[in-house]
Amino acid sequence: MEVFAGPYKRLRIVNENEANFEKMFWKVKKPNERKTIMLKSLVNRKAAKEEFEIMCQLDHPNIVKVFESVEFSFQQCSYFGIAMEFMNLGDLRSFINMKSNQPRNERNWIERDALILVAQVVNGLRYLHQKEILHRDLKPSNIFLGENTRLTIGDFGISDKLATTRMTKIVGTDDFLPPEAIESREENLTFSRDMWSCGIVIYMIAYLRHPFIEENRVRTLVNICQAKTHGTDYRFPRCDALINLCLQKDVDDRVANACLLAKDHFIASLLYQLDSGVQFDNMDFSGNLVEVVQRDKLRTASSPGLWTELLRLQQK
Known part of the structure; x- marks a missing residue:
């Protein structure tokens, strides 16, 4: 394999649309290293640099980790590439599609499994909001899965700091936009937009389908504007x-x-439990925070502030 971009050798292209040369994804690796890297590369250098700068501010287990940037040429196009961790189980959209295509009696999909993914989505998004960062395009295709059911949020191409976010109607993906954006009632971009998208993602994780989409596009938009979902059931309270x-x-x-x-x-x-490093197989899903904290008190003795805060939340 010849050197492809900076220090990286190309393994294979992973674009959904290989004809789209303005935005390319490759699996790459450095010579003499076993670790596979995802190289996201854009012709729009300004947009790529802005995304890279945001990703460099982030360090969290539920956020895709960035390594470095590299500039290179490929087939007469100049690219700004972002080298990031490769999540080997693909994106959440593919996982949901795979599960939904299985016969119901073979899915073996229970709320405990769904909550393992949901908790990580909330954990990653909480971190972004603590950093005053709006994602603005949260959806299953921008959420990735790796070994041991680890989940990460990625694709910060239209993300921005809350203090510098520009108001624009055309931002995000239509099926994940809130009613106020579709109806052009949105005065300012706030975290509330991310929370609407988060609700759709949680619904899709639980029920393996989009809550609003119909075959008729107009009907889909009406459902969104009325917040009229396809409904839920008792299996995922x-x-x-x-x-x-x-x-x-x-x-x-x-x-x-x-x-x-x-x-x-x-x-x-x-x-x-996530913050304490508890493995998913050992997690307590009773929801009793006091019991969980007390049982883990020895492990959290070095972080009394966290323990005190969680007990305070439980008492509210």
Whole structure:
């Protein structure tokens, strides 16, 4: 394999549309190294540099890790490439499609499994909102899966700092935009837009389909503007509670940001265990935060501030 971009050798292209030369994805690796890298490369150098600068500010287990940037040419095009970790199990959209295509009696999809993914989505989005960063395009195709059910949020191409976010109607993916954006009622971009998208993602993880999409495009938009989902059922009550907090038509009724969503009684228990390094197979899904914290008290003795905060949340 010849050197392809900077120090990297090309393994294979992973674009969905190989004819789109303005935005290319490759699996690459450095010579004499075993680790596979994802190289996202854009012709639009300014947009690529802005995305790279945002990613360099982030360091969290549920956010795709960035390594470096590299500039190179390929087939008479000049690219700005972003080298990032490669999540070997693909994106969440592919996982949802695979599960939904299985016969119902073979899916073996229960709420515990869904919550392992949901908790990581909330955890990653909470971190972004703590850093005052709006993702603006949260959807399953921008969420990635790796070994041991680890999940990461990626694709920060239209993300921005809350303080510098520009108001624009054309931002994000239509099927994941909130009612106020579709109806052009949105006065300012806030974390509330991310929370609407988060609600759709949680719904899709639980029910393996989009909550609003119909075969008729107009009907889909009507469903979104009315916040009229395809409904839920009793199998995923914990997910339903989170969905209800996020998919509210009126912005004032919608949970304002992921930091507040993370204070949900049940999610707070799971996030505490994630932050404590508890393996998914050993997680307590009872939702009793006090019992979880007390049982893990020895492990958290070095972080009394976190323990105190979680107990305070439980008592609210």
